[in-house]
């Protein structure tokens with residue numbers, strides 16, 4: 174029989190006391206794991222939102238007049254209808270954006286000639302359809318879809334060919350149009366191919382046709398109103414790209430959308446720091462609690478320690494006995510700390526961050542186990558070491 | 573084998589000082605069975621603790637097996653306790669959460685002298701020796717006082733010590749059980765184990781080969797058991 178077997182038997186027979194000692198460890202690790210899980214979910218929610226913000230940059234004519242909204246996010250003043258950008262500057266914009274991203278060194282995985290950023294040009298035309306005032310937006314269907322990741326097709330299918338239009342939900346209702354209906358765009362006949370689900374943005378009010386169809390129908394060949402740039406990376410140097418475009422191309426104004434996102438990200442970082450501090454303090458307070466319970470558990474066994482020494486245990490062996498026990502307590506505490514911490518996150522997370530999607534994080538299990546075991550060992554070693562120092566006769570007397 | 577010279581022990585400091593032992597000298601030779609007697613508080617336990625290095629002394633020296641053990645540090649004492657001196661206590665001092673066999677195994681495990689199977693075997697042999705092989709898996713709380721003390725004796729014997737120190741081993745037992753335990757100790761003594769035992773009971777002390785009487789921390793009387801018998805018969 175080995176020492177650890179004896180410790181194991183011992184622990185099995187003192188279940189209640191051991192679980193009591195493990196309780197402190199559970200509470201400490203539970204809180205830390207809970208906070209980590211919530212903060213993690215909060216972060217991925219934010220990243221998710223950033224994804225939904227779509228473009229990182231918007232390029233528009235240098236003169237602005239009309240307020241434009243995208244999602245909940247104001248993109249500032251943007252004019253369309255009177256001012257246009259020539260289409261042929263698009264390759265130049267693309268080139269500037271890509272080279273800035275390359276220069277920042279975060280474009281790993283892209284070939285030297287590969288396009289990194291997505292460029293979604295569009296043209297806005299105010300017109301009448303069936304005597305109702307609407308905005309027709311000419312888009313590049315493939316590129317636009319990459320920018321408007323939140324678009325959902327409610328009916329029909331996504332805009333694909335030049336003789337089709339796609340309608341925002343409100344526009345479809347107002348115009349009284351259904352899938353398959355014919356519409357005239359300034360004399361060019363097109364078919365309603367799809368209707369977008371309501372998104373709460375300007376998109377709901379608009380009519381989408383291909384860029385070429387719109388340009389031809391309204392005699393604006395070669396012109397666009399704006400171009401959205403999506404850099405396809407988090408932490409892209411959007412400000413730098415905007416600056417480079419503004420200083421290299423006359424007549425356009427590039428606005429970094431992520432300025433807003435970055436502010437939000439900064440806020441999140443602050444919340445994160447706060448949560449981590451909270452976790453650290455909890456851990457510290459928890460550690461004292463654990464040290465307390467462990468000390469009580471060791472003190473309770475001062476006589477046992479005396480007995481073990483009287484029958485020939487060295488101090489190191491005494492420590493070993495308690496460290497084995499601490500490992501058992503740590504494993505129990507770590508597992509329950511992880512489970513309860515995750516549960517805590519599921520319960521408390523949505524209260525802290527609205528609409529948060531909590532996901533359990535399996536890599537936190539070893540973290541929790543390590544943390545709990547370390548805590549238990551540290552908390553046990555000290556009192557056990559002290560107990561092994563008193564004279565044997567005194568450890569008998571203390572009972 | 574064991575010699576203590578002019579040993580004194582003072583507990584506490586200043587006003588609360590207690591002189592528990594004063595100038596005690598004693599010689600124990602191989603095969604002795606020595607009984608220490610005396611009124612409560614006379615320093616019997618203190619003397620035994622000092623002989624066994626469970627407590628430190630204030631003055632004097634303890635020479636055991638040709639070595640001064642009163643000046644050893646904790647790590648050096650470990651080797652004295654492993655296999656050379658074993659203790660039997662009035663309160664048995666078994667570890668409550670371990671069963672009888674595990675309690676007996678402890679000295680073997682800590683000293684690491686016997687490998688797995690051999691250790692288990694030796695522990696079982698000792699349980700048989702004290703007549704409790706059928707209680708191997710019982711916890712102390714499931715055993716009678718006499719049985720617990722026999723387990724403690726088995727634990728003391730398992731490392732085959734040169735010297736067994738027993739502090740009122742029958743003090744917590746009724747007379748009949750006490751006699752059994754005493755018989756067991758006598759048997760051990762006949763087998764060549766050296767025993768120093770504290771007791772209140774003169775009847776028990778009569779089994780010893782030598783009786784030491786302590787009073788207020790000093791030895792006031794020493795006699796061989798033969799002399800003791802004659803004294804009581806007069």
Ligand SMILES: Nc1ncnc2c1ncn2[C@@H]1O[C@H](COP(=O)(O)OP(=O)(O)OP(=O)(O)O)[C@@H](O)[C@H]1O
Pocket residue numbers: 570583584590591592610611612613614615616617618619
């Ligand atoms: N740790 C201690 N601190 C202070 N005084 C102590 C301590 N241990 C024992 N004493 C004192 O030393 C003296 C001797 O005590 P000891 O326990 O050796 O007596 P004893 O002969 O074994 O008594 P008993 O027969 O009651 O067991 C007593 O006066 C006791 O109060």
Ligand SMILES: [Mg+2]
Pocket residue numbers: 616617618739
């Ligand atoms: Mg005593």
